[in-house]
Amino acid sequence: xxxxxxxxxLEGKVALITxxxxxxxxxxxxxxxxxxxxIVFNDIKQELVDKGLAAYEEKGIKxxxxxxxxxxxEQVQEMTALIEKEVGVIDILxxxxxxxxxxxxxxxxxxEFRQVIDVDLNAPFIVSKAVIPGMIKKxxxxxxxxxxxxxxxxxxxxxxxxxxxxxxxxxxxNIASEYGEFNIQCNGIGPGYxxxxxxxxxxxxxxxxxxxxxxxxxxxxxxxxxxxxxxDLQGPAVFLASDASDFVNGHVLYVDGGILAYIxxxxx
Ligand code: NAP
Ligand code: GCO
Ligand code: CA
Numbered sequence: 557x558x559x560x561x562x563x564x565x566l567e568g569k570v571a572l573i574t575x576x577x578x579x580x581x582x583x584x585x586x587x588x589x590x591x592x593x594x595i596v597f598n599d600i601k602q603e604l605v606d607k608g609l610a611a612y613e614e615k616g617i618k619x620x621x622x623x624x625x626x627x628x629x630e631q632v633q634e635m636t637a638l639i640e641k642e643v644g645v646i647d648i649l650x651x652x653x654x655x656x657x658x659x660x661x662x663x664x665x666x667x668e669f670r671q672v673i674d675v676d677l678n679a680p681f682i683v684s685k686a687v688i689p690g691m692i693k694k695x696x697x698x699x700x701x702x703x704x705x706x707x708x709x710x711x712x713x714x715x716x717x718x719x720x721x722x723x724x725x726x727x728x729x730n731i732a733s734e735y736g737e738f739n740i741q742c743n744g745i746g747p748g749y750x751x752x753x754x755x756x757x758x759x760x761x762x763x764x765x766x767x768x769x770x771x772x773x774x775x776x777x778x779x780x781x782x783x784x785x786x787x788d789l790q791g792p793a794v795f796l797a798s799d800a801s802d803f804v805n806g807h808v809l810y811v812d813g814g815i816l817a818y819i820x821x822x823x824x
Pocket of ligand 2: 656658703704706711714717746747748749750755756758801
């Protein structure tokens, strides 16, 4: 591989992708494995970790799976210490685990709002805080936070998620600011609308066999006129985890097919 292309290699690196039994996290982990990284992931339940291990195995990837609720600081600290002992110090962290609750704000309970903030914003803080000391010792590190269109835009029913993902964008900039001097780069990836279990309700075929109205809406708002696939995120994720992005810091890379640039298809 040429000198330049070597910069995109993740050979010899240990990558922790949170909540990566399936969905976007799984797809990013599979790309990191192809780029040479050792894959570590966690999920909240053993059966999901087992399911994830089997899915990685099927792709020829020998992953390391841990049961850990990323909102629980004690569990995260324990998991990080175990990973360092059993696999190695973490070079790359992808804060991917996330939930969404689609409820009109005035119908949402404070507990529901807090739960979304806990997983989508507090957890990236907790996991980043756990892995940064090891990165400082090693003299390098990459943290990639999975942000969202809702880091920039609001919409009905996703107040907690938008607040969390907006905060995650600023946490990304702050980690970049505070730890850049230790050769740690922290960036975000802002996926557009991606076809995963999380967005399945927005793509459900209607009783009359027609597309979900939201499905049609997203197609009209996306210049690429399609939903994204988790695979669309693999190249940008490898770039941000590799030496090729050593001078990119505090940036959110939107992988959205052009949604943020586009006012939407004009009425025909
Ligand atoms: P997904 O299919 O719902 O997967 C989310 C993953 O996070 C699951 O493995 C889930 O495990 C795990 N998780 C949730 N809470 C956890 C916790 N407390 N501790 C550990 N793991 C936990 O979601 P996705 O579509 O792949 O999205 C992944 C990330 O991308 C999320 O941060 C999401 O906000 C973001 N995103 C998604 C889209 C999209 O269009 N799909 C677009 C932009 C951003 P369980 O199954 O056990 O809950
Ligand atoms: C929603 C969707 C979005 C996507 C993603 C867009 O209900 O609007 O779930 O939030 O998941 O975050 O970038
Ligand atoms: Ca580097």
